[in-house]
Amino acid sequence: MDNFLQVLLDGVLNGLVYALVAAGLSLIWGVMDVINFAHGEFLMVGMYVSYWLGFILKIDPLFSWVAAGLFLFILGAVTYKIIIRNSLGKSGMAPLLATFGLSMVLKNFCMNRFTPNFRLLSGTILEGKTLSFGGAIISVPQLVTALFALVVLSLLYWMLKKTRLGWAIQATAMDKEAAELMGIKTENIFLLVFGIGGACVGITGGLMTSYLAVYPEVGGLFSLIAFVVVALGGFGSIPGALLAALLIGLVESFSGFYIAAVVKYVAVFAVYLAVILLRPRGLFGW
Amino acid sequence: MSMVSRKRTLFVALCVLCTVLFAGSAFAEEKIIKIGTLFPLTGPSAVSGQNCLNSVLAAAEVINNANPDLNIPLAEKAGLLDGYKVVIVKADHQGKPDVAKSEAERLYNQEGVFAIIGSYNSSATKPASAVAERAKKLFLCGASSSAALTERDFKYFFRHAPTDAIESKEFTDYIEYLNKEKNAGIKTIGLFYENTEFGKHAADEGKKAAKEIGLEVVADVPFNNAATNLSSEVQTLKAANPDVVFGAALGADYSLWVRTMKQVNWLPKMAVNYCTGYQNPAVQKELAGDGDYFMGGMSFSPELAQKFMPEAIKVQEKYYRPLANQEFDSDSLQEGVMLLILAQAIEKAGGLDTERVREILATETFVSPLSLSGEVAFEPGGQNVKALSVITQMKDLKYNTIYPTKYQDSEPMYPMAPWDKR
Numbered sequence: 001m002d003n004f005l006q007v008l009l010d011g012v013l014n015g016l017v018y019a020l021v022a023a024g025l026s027l028i029w030g031v032m033d034v035i036n037f038a039h040g041e042f043l044m045v046g047m048y049v050s051y052w053l054g055f056i057l058k059i060d061p062l063f064s065w066v067a068a069g070l071f072l073f074i075l076g077a078v079t080y081k082i083i084i085r086n087s088l089g090k091s092g093m094a095p096l097l098a099t100f101g102l103s104m105v106l107k108n109f110c111m112n113r114f115t116p117n118f119r120l121l122s123g124t125i126l127e128g129k130t131l132s133f134g135g136a137i138i139s140v141p142q143l144v145t146a147l148f149a150l151v152v153l154s155l156l157y158w159m160l161k162k163t164r165l166g167w168a169i170q171a172t173a174m175d176k177e178a179a180e181l182m183g184i185k186t187e188n189i190f191l192l193v194f195g196i197g198g199a200c201v202g203i204t205g206g207l208m209t210s211y212l213a214v215y216p217e218v219g220g221l222f223s224l225i226a227f228v229v230v231a232l233g234g235f236g237s238i239p240g241a242l243l244a245a246l247l248i249g250l251v252e253s254f255s256g257f258y259i260a261a262v263v264k265y266v267a268v269f270a271v272y273l274a275v276i277l278l279r280p281r282g283l284f285g286w
Numbered sequence: 287m288s289m290v291s292r293k294r295t296l297f298v299a300l301c302v303l304c305t306v307l308f309a310g311s312a313f314a315e316e317k318i319i320k321i322g323t324l325f326p327l328t329g330p331s332a333v334s335g336q337n338c339l340n341s342v343l344a345a346a347e348v349i350n351n352a353n354p355d356l357n358i359p360l361a362e363k364a365g366l367l368d369g370y371k372v373v374i375v376k377a378d379h380q381g382k383p384d385v386a387k388s389e390a391e392r393l394y395n396q397e398g399v400f401a402i403i404g405s406y407n408s409s410a411t412k413p414a415s416a417v418a419e420r421a422k423k424l425f426l427c428g429a430s431s432s433a434a435l436t437e438r439d440f441k442y443f444f445r446h447a448p449t450d451a452i453e454s455k456e457f458t459d460y461i462e463y464l465n466k467e468k469n470a471g472i473k474t475i476g477l478f479y480e481n482t483e484f485g486k487h488a489a490d491e492g493k494k495a496a497k498e499i500g501l502e503v504v505a506d507v508p509f510n511n512a513a514t515n516l517s518s519e520v521q522t523l524k525a526a527n528p529d530v531v532f533g534a535a536l537g538a539d540y541s542l543w544v545r546t547m548k549q550v551n552w553l554p555k556m557a558v559n560y561c562t563g564y565q566n567p568a569v570q571k572e573l574a575g576d577g578d579y580f581m582g583g584m585s586f587s588p589e590l591a592q593k594f595m596p597e598a599i600k601v602q603e604k605y606y607r608p609l610a611n612q613e614f615d616s617d618s619l620q621e622g623v624m625l626l627i628l629a630q631a632i633e634k635a636g637g638l639d640t641e642r643v644r645e646i647l648a649t650e651t652f653v654s655p656l657s658l659s660g661e662v663a664f665e666p667g668g669q670n671v672k673a674l675s676v677i678t679q680m681k682d683l684k685y686n687t688i689y690p691t692k693y694q695d696s697e698p699m700y701p702m703a704p705w706d707k708r
Contacts, residue, residue, distance in 0.1 A: 107328075117333050118333065118537060118538045130551060215538055217328070217329060217332070217538075261508065261519040261522055
């Protein structure tokens with residue numbers, strides 16, 4: 001029973017983190033129909049921002065996530081302004097290849113500037129802290145990241161559903177031309193969406209630095225899982241991303257423990273394939 | 287064709303001819319020996335790959351410059367044979383076997399390298415060295431430890447490092463020593479390894495050696511490298527609660543493994559590592575106190591080198607540290623050693639005849655002050671029969687040698703101190 005609870009909690013906590021990583025990607029994909037291949041590298045940049053703030057200025061990841069989120073908001077907006085805007089409307093592949101190029105630039109830039117060394121922040125406020133719950137042990141840094149994920153996702157959902165900005169984003173996603181006729185400046189909406197997408201992944205990266213090593217390749221598998229989550233949850237759907245991410249986290253955790261650790265990603269991708277075959281637009285797609 | 291354009295064509299052709307002729311004579315005058323390096327310079331093992339490359343570059347400096355201060359064969363004079371310089375041609379296999387194969391082909395066929403040194407990951411060394419064997423070219427391997435590599439009866443493949451089989455035997459010898467001398471009561475074992483050529487072979491050898499001394503294997507946990515988390519893997523280990531764990535996790539996975547064990551507040555009584563992130567001082571520095579009490583097989587540590595390999599320290603300070611900004615580690619050093627051994631073989635062969643150099647590598651014993659045993663000799667298949675490693679234990683960022691007793695500089699700390707008592 002202890003093991004079951006531990007595996008369940010691990011799955012839920014990892015799932016919530018995946019949800020926040022995927023939320024930005026989902027938003028960008030849903031609104032602009034653009035696949036941001038540099039999403040994993042955005043996560044890595046967010047982690048580096050938090051790491052260096054912790055290492056040089058001794059700012060704990062509990063606070064530096066704000067800076068990481070802000071930095072990635074700006075990086076996302078700049079990416080849209082310089083790269084995406086110029087590649088939109090040229091060919092379906094253009095934005096995809098452009099963001100792939102950006103991912104290479106970011107990864108190699110960090111490799112060159114920071115070396116491929118693994119960097120772990122030590123002496124953080126939450127380091128080593130655990131909670132015991134029904135015989136299971138919960139890592140506090142992971143719990144805090146997961147709770148932040150819930151809060152950020154709720155805010156994002158509220159913004160999309162209850163504010164004029166959110167309605168404008170939804171209108172742009174549904175019909176760009178019609179939204180423009182209604183007076184919505186879709187150009188600004190795209191810029192904002194890319195910025196918000198960056199901020200979400202920046203916040204996640206900033207918080208993850210309290211328990212995960214930073215290195216230039218760290219975003220790889222996270223980004224792959226984020227793509228699975230978005231496709232599974234439905235493009236542009238925040239509740240879909242949350243549910244899909246929880247499903248992925250639980251499948252990964254239970255298959256890893258009860259079948260074999262080595263098949264956990266096989267199980268994740270098998271579930272993804274099954275859902276895509278049965279419901280191609282995902283669970284909650286727009 | 288008009289007269290003018292015919293003259294122009296003739297002029298261009300003459301220019302090309304002159305360029306080729308001059309370039310040819312320039313190459314003829316340039317006395318260089320191209321040696322390829324094939325390491326994971328990007329990807330999950332990039333830290334170790336960069337260290338390996340820097341080690342080979344440092345060894346090239348030892349060969350190319352006159353170093354009368356170094357008591358290493360060929361160090362005193364500058365260059366090889368009658369003034370040949372070693373030029374390193376770098377390639378990156380990203381930790382991917384298919385890339386390793388194509389890069390090996392490129393290095394031999396397009397770059398025209400005399401030999402390749404590499405490739406750290408056993409999974410990459412395997413296909414790359416198969417390319418060399420087919421092309422009848424030399425492939426020298428420093429650190430890849432999969433025993434299968436030297437069980438292929440290859441003629442052009444030579445490896446410096448002790449194999450996983452040798453290390454597994456050493457680990458179980460140590461367990462027997464602890465059980466006998468320290469009443470350690472070690473009865474069960476778990477294996478935690480990356481699901482690659484290296485990890486799987488290390489685990490197979492570990493199980494074989496454990497069986498020989500009657501240990502019960504209670505956990506067999508392979509994992510996918512560069513994972514986002516190792517929660518279920520560590521949970522599986524914790525549920526089985528083995529007395530000792532043999533680990534084979536490289537770089538970031540090693541630090542994630544250690545941190546995850548801390549998160550779930552569990553440790554075995556003892557954790558011994560093959561050639562992994564344990565041996566990388568940069569990884570240990572990041573882990574700080576969390577890396578304490580873990581153990582691993584090593585052919586080099588700064589502490590060991592002070593006593594038994596003083597020349598390695600000199601090379602480290604003179605050439606390696608300025609490149610890598612850190613000390614040698616067990617894996618990287620061995621890649622550099624292989625260039626020094628190749629240089630000796632070329633010098634003994636008196637030229638760049640691959641067959642002659644291969645024959646010398648296969649038959650002679652080489653003096654190697656940068657190897658723990660001080661010598662290198664290869665048996666058929668290419669394994670270094672003089673390969674030696676010791677078991678060290680990490681404490682306060684120091685690798686203390688604890689076994690064999692001949693090399694021991696510290697008492698083993700057994701069992702590992704629990705996380706809440708550190």
